[in-house]
Amino acid sequence: xxxxxxxxxxxxxxxxxxxxxxxxxxxxKEVIGLFHGAFRLREGESYLSVNWIEFFDGNEKxxxxxxxxxxxxGLNNRRLSPKSLFAKxxxxxxxxxxxxxxxxxxxxxxxxxxxxxTAIRQLPQDNALLFDDIxxxxxxxxxxxxxxxx
Amino acid sequence: xxxxTAKQRNYKKPPITEAxxxxxxxxxxxxxxxxxxAFKQKSTFTIQKLESAGIRLSSDGKKPEALDRRLEGYKLxxxxxxxxxxxxxxxxxxxxxxxxxxxxxxxxxxxxKYYKLYVNKKNKSISRxxxxxxxxxxIPKKNRKLIEEADYLNIYPQVPKKKFPPLxxxxxxxxxxxDDSRSLSVNSYTYNEEILIDHVSIIxxxxxxxxxxxxxxxxxxxxxxxxxxxxxxxxxEMMITPECRRLFK
Amino acid sequence: MKGLESTxxxxxxIDIQSSGAGKVATFYRNMTESYDEERTSSSYSNVKDDDNRxxxxxxxxxxxxxxxxxxxYAVEHISAETRKQLFNQIDWLLDPExxxxxxxxxxxxxxxxxxxxxxxxxxxxxPSLGLTDDGNLVASWRFGDNRLxxxxxxxxxxxxxxxCVFDSAPERASGEVPSxxxxxxxxxxxxxxxxxKGKWVK
Numbered sequence: 001x002x003x004x005x006x007x008x009x010x011x012x013x014x015x016x017x018x019x020x021x022x023x024x025x026x027x028x029k030e031v032i033g034l035f036h037g038a039f040r041l042r043e044g045e046s047y048l049s050v051n052w053i054e055f056f057d058g059n060e061k062x063x064x065x066x067x068x069x070x071x072x073x074g075l076n077n078r079r080l081s082p083k084s085l086f087a088k089x090x091x092x093x094x095x096x097x098x099x100x101x102x103x104x105x106x107x108x109x110x111x112x113x114x115x116x117x118t119a120i121r122q123l124p125q126d127n128a129l130l131f132d133d134i135x136x137x138x139x140x141x142x143x144x145x146x147x148x149x150x
Numbered sequence: 151x152x153x154x155t156a157k158q159r160n161y162k163k164p165p166i167t168e169a170x171x172x173x174x175x176x177x178x179x180x181x182x183x184x185x186x187x188a189f190k191q192k193s194t195f196t197i198q199k200l201e202s203a204g205i206r207l208s209s210d211g212k213k214p215e216a217l218d219r220r221l222e223g224y225k226l227x228x229x230x231x232x233x234x235x236x237x238x239x240x241x242x243x244x245x246x247x248x249x250x251x252x253x254x255x256x257x258x259x260x261x262x263k264y265y266k267l268y269v270n271k272k273n274k275s276i277s278r279x280x281x282x283x284x285x286x287x288x289i290p291k292k293n294r295k296l297i298e299e300a301d302y303l304n305i306y307p308q309v310p311k312k313k314f315p316p317l318x319x320x321x322x323x324x325x326x327x328x329d330d331s332r333s334l335s336v337n338s339y340t341y342n343e344e345i346l347i348d349h350v351s352i353i354x355x356x357x358x359x360x361x362x363x364x365x366x367x368x369x370x371x372x373x374x375x376x377x378x379x380x381x382x383x384x385x386x387e388m389m390i391t392p393e394c395r396r397l398f399k
Numbered sequence: 400m401k402g403l404e405s406t407x408x409x410x411x412x413i414d415i416q417s418s419g420a421g422k423v424a425t426f427y428r429n430m431t432e433s434y435d436e437e438r439t440s441s442s443y444s445n446v447k448d449d450d451n452r453x454x455x456x457x458x459x460x461x462x463x464x465x466x467x468x469x470x471x472y473a474v475e476h477i478s479a480e481t482r483k484q485l486f487n488q489i490d491w492l493l494d495p496e497x498x499x500x501x502x503x504x505x506x507x508x509x510x511x512x513x514x515x516x517x518x519x520x521x522x523x524x525x526p527s528l529g530l531t532d533d534g535n536l537v538a539s540w541r542f543g544d545n546r547l548x549x550x551x552x553x554x555x556x557x558x559x560x561x562x563c564v565f566d567s568a569p570e571r572a573s574g575e576v577p578s579x580x581x582x583x584x585x586x587x588x589x590x591x592x593x594x595x596k597g598k599w600v601k
Contacts (some may be wrong), residue, residue, distance in 0.1 A: 020492060021529055023539050024488070027484075082499030
């Protein structure tokens with residue numbers, strides 16, 4: 001693992017949201033929300049994995065594209081589902097949202113095989129209202145994965 | 151032969167969970183032909199291979215092992231809503247319709263379509279025909295602990311009226327001869343799981359079948375199946391009360 | 400693991416049927432269903448071969464299991480429109496194109512809890528469906544600004560979350576209950592949120 005560093009509050013992180021965590025309208029035509037599972041830890045995980053967008057250079061579009069490419073390196077040849085989405089969140093806003101629920105999270109750049117890999121630690125798992133706020137935050141900036149597919 | 155009843159009741163909410171039409175034959179279809187027949191329907195159905203196996207269990211902590219695996223046939227589940235299910239077995243053809251029941255005409259129409267494929271223009275010798283309708287009747291308890299079966303059903307276990315503890319679970323199996331050719335098997339039992347709150351669910355499972363004086367061609371088969379339906383309806387209506395019928399309206 | 404998978408399929412078949420009826424009645428029913436050639440066989444009475452199925456085939460089986468469960472439990476108690484919406488949601492949730500390798504399939508027992516909730520609560524429409532990493536069904540309903548989210552656990556526990564606006568004031572609440580009956584008790588004050596219609600049986 002590479003050097004662990006703090007991420008500036010003005011920077012942004014990207015979280016991959018699988019199809020199964022997307023709340024679709026009854027007619028299926030649009031995504032109308034996110035389920036809390038999009039930000040819950042999986043069994044055995046001790047931190048939430050995200051990617052640091054400003055790790056890469058370039059304009060907004062280029063940074064996002066490089067971040068997604070980097071993320072895909074960690075998929076170990078599994079394909080990126082065209083039905084999944086990415087959520088962009090600001091670090092400071094994320095931390096403040098958690099603090100409103102008395103949760104002091106730590107967001108650290110922890111590069112490994114994935115250079116932009118970032119860990120969100122100390123995210124409580126039993127606060128449904130916190131997850132609701134995080135999902136609402138994430139819903140504001142969703143990018144379809146198919147935008148990054150060839 | 152049983153007479154055809156003039157009037158068929160059509161309920162707004164029939165309690166049918168599954169309706170089955172089945173024909174058994176004296177001769178087998180080969181495994182190769184069966185597989186070909188099943189996979190020809192790939193565009194409309196998803197195919198599941200059916201196998202039976204013995205199980206070896208051991209006391210030394212080893213995992214159970216399947217033995218003597220044998221192909222039983224193929225189950226075809228309709229892609230769209232999985233409510234139409236066809237089974238192709240070496241000596242058996244059957245079609246099942248799960249809830250919501252679409253009516254006899256629709257069921258027999260589907261039966262004819264796939265029966266023709268199964269027999270493949272051959273006049274196969276039939277060994278048994280049967281129709282089976284499995285009903286689930288949800289009876290409101292109306293804030294009582296138990297229901298009075300007699301209010302809804304004409305078939306249920308009789309117990310001594312005095313000092314016998316109330317039944318909260320029961321099961322009945324009967325077989326009777328309807329006429330020289332046809333038999334009726336009834337299985338009825340209480341469902342231990344509460345599906346609708348404050349309701350008791352009872353299964354009424356009717357199977358009308360025939361193993362002698364069997365139809366010798368397709369036309370007479372369809373005539374027989376229609377008569378089976380009349381028979382089934384007649385006995386189903388006999389087994390339920392007017393109060394029960396109100397539940398299906 | 401060939402043998403185990405077939406054995407698992409057989410025991411799963413019996414378990415699913417065992418949870419429905421009284422134990423004695425179920426044992427009799429299962430034995431006769433599988434081995435009694437006197438009876439016209441239903442579609443439940445067979446063991447399927449689980450070996451060598453692709454992810455796409457397994458997803459179809461999962462979708463079919465949920466739809467067959469709906470037929471079996473709901474019978475005619477949900478409208479054709481709601482059924483159609485629910486099946487569409489199942490199709491989108493378990494679509495091969497959206498599926499991630501390694502994810503757990505939808506748990507049938509969890510789905511059963513959801514169907515029973517729908518039968519007893521009379522929602523205006525089918526929910527939006529999601530899945531947890533454990534394979535439990537997540538269901539949500541929206542009506543205006545009001546949202547209800549349930550996570551149905553296979554042991555009939557249900558986690559619930561509401562977000563509503565009443566008299567222009569937003570409120571949120573969440574909890575976990577051990578049974579469907581308790582869930583309906585807990586949600587009763589929120590019935591005016593608009594997700595449901597009709598009377599609830601107490």
